[in-house]
Amino acid sequence: MARRRRIYEGKAKVMYEGPEPGTLVQYFKDDATAFNNQKKGTITGKGVLNNRISEYLMLRLAEIGIPTHFVRRLNMREQLVRQVEIIPVEVVVRNIVAGSLAKRFGMEEGQALPRSIIEYYYKKDELGDPMISEEHITAFGWATPQDLDDILNLSLRINDFLLGLFLGVGLKLVDFKLEFGRLWENEEMRIVLADEISPDNCRLWDAKTNEKMDKDRFRRDLGNVAEAYQEVARRLGILPEGLPEAGPGDATGPKTMQ
Ligand code: ADP
Ligand code: UDP
Numbered sequence: 654m655a656r657r658r659r660i661y662e663g664k665a666k667v668m669y670e671g672p673e674p675g676t677l678v679q680y681f682k683d684d685a686t687a688f689n690n691q692k693k694g695t696i697t698g699k700g701v702l703n704n705r706i707s708e709y710l711m712l713r714l715a716e717i718g719i720p721t722h723f724v725r726r727l728n729m730r731e732q733l734v735r736q737v738e739i740i741p742v743e744v745v746v747r748n749i750v751a752g753s754l755a756k757r758f759g760m761e762e763g764q765a766l767p768r769s770i771i772e773y774y775y776k777k778d779e780l781g782d783p784m785i786s787e788e789h790i791t792a793f794g795w796a797t798p799q800d801l802d803d804i805l806n807l808s809l810r811i812n813d814f815l816l817g818l819f820l821g822v823g824l825k826l827v828d829f830k831l832e833f834g835r836l837w838e839n840e841e842m843r844i845v846l847a848d849e850i851s852p853d854n855c856r857l858w859d860a861k862t863n864e865k866m867d868k869d870r871f872r873r874d875l876g877n878v879a880e881a882y883q884e885v886a887r888r889l890g891i892l893p894e895g896l897p898e899a900g901p902g903d904a905t906g907p908k909t910m911q
Contacts, residue, residue, distance in 0.1 A: 664690065665703075665853055677736045678727065681707075685853070687872040689781045696871060701729045701893055702882045703851035708732055709891050710815070710850045717814055719807060720845040722834065729893065737834025737847050740796050743774040743782060744804060746812045747828040751856050752869075754828075763863065769812055771805060776832070803844040804833050811846070819857060822888035824866065827856035852882045 658670040660677065664686045669678040681700035686693050704726065711723035724733040747754055750764040754772075773790060774782040790796050796804065808831055819826045832848035848854075852867040859866060865873075866881040886892045 665700075666849070671733055671736070675736050676724065677734050678731050679734050679849075680731050681849075682730075685868065685871050685878075687868065689778065692872070694871060696878045696882070698879050699853070699882055702879075702886050703849060703853055704730055704732055705891050705893050706851045706882075706886055706889065707849040709889055710818075711846070713818060714811060714814065714846065717810070719811060719814075720836075720843055722836070722845050722847040734847070735836055735845070737836045737845055739776075739832060739834045739847060740800065740804070740844075741776040742785070742790055742795055742804075742833075743776050744808050744831045744833070745772040745774065745828060746770070746808055746831070747772070748812070748816060749825065749827040749856075749858075751827045769809065771808055800835075800844055807833070807844065807846065815850075820860065822890075823860045824885065824888065825858045825860050825863075827858055829855035852885050857885060 657678065659667060660670055661668040665682055665684060667680040667682065669680060671677045681704040683695045683697055683699045684693070685696050685699065708723065708726045711721045715721055715723070722734040722737055724735060726732045747770040748766055749762075750760045750766065751762045754760070754770070755762045773785050773787070775785045775789070775795075776782060787801055790801060791798055811831065812826075812829075815829070816826050829850065831846060831850070833844050834847040836843050836845045855867055856865070856869060857867045858864065865875060866885055868878075870876065870878045870881050883892065
């Protein structure tokens, strides 16, 4: 078989040309980065888990009418997606104070927000993804006011749905990041959800103990990173079979999450 054309290699995924025009193959790596690429590592089995978790969440979101890029999973580490023109804006939705929000305002992590907060960041690694407002997005032409309206409405619907979905399996959805893209079909443009939704870009805390079950375990050297991702998949009822055991560097002891 001819080698596939690699379109782009990012920090967590590789994008290959897909089998049909307008499609891409999204390959999930075990590589992890944090703090704008300053911290690098490998979380054994992460790619397999994120491929499954993102597939599951995108399918559930499609069921409630959220347009997504997801077509189908191809194998353990790859999924077929529709190629979109990525809008260079990272949309962060927050339900509980954590991470950069806590830091910026000198707040303790863990306080539930009286209403969800939406933030926008310019997707530009060289600049460290600076925070931006709607004004910047429309003034610089990254998205039109109509696109932004769609993005905001979709983000709020996604949040409402995922909050309930995760709570149903004993997890608090603290915050998460979304990416959207433009998809053209017969001269018509639609905004669709792209990229991935996984513990790499969500904060998930155990509903009873507040134990972190997401990439913060890697960012903050808390250990048991792969186990936490695996536990998220297990609770969602989608633990893939034949998953490799977590390798050295991931596990600092036996599995602790019940
Ligand atoms: P990064 O670019 O931040 O290192 P990844 O390693 O996750 O991130 O790489 C995936 C890249 O593919 C991201 O830049 C993302 O915006 C882009 N992408 C995700 N879904 C699609 C899609 N359906 N069409 C085109 N590009 C996409
Ligand atoms: N996030 C992400 N990619 C980024 C920045 C943030 O996926 O480039 C996610 C992150 O995992 C968290 C949420 O967005 O779930 C909010 O992140 P925050 O602004 O607190 O930044 P952090 O402190 O995680 O860098």
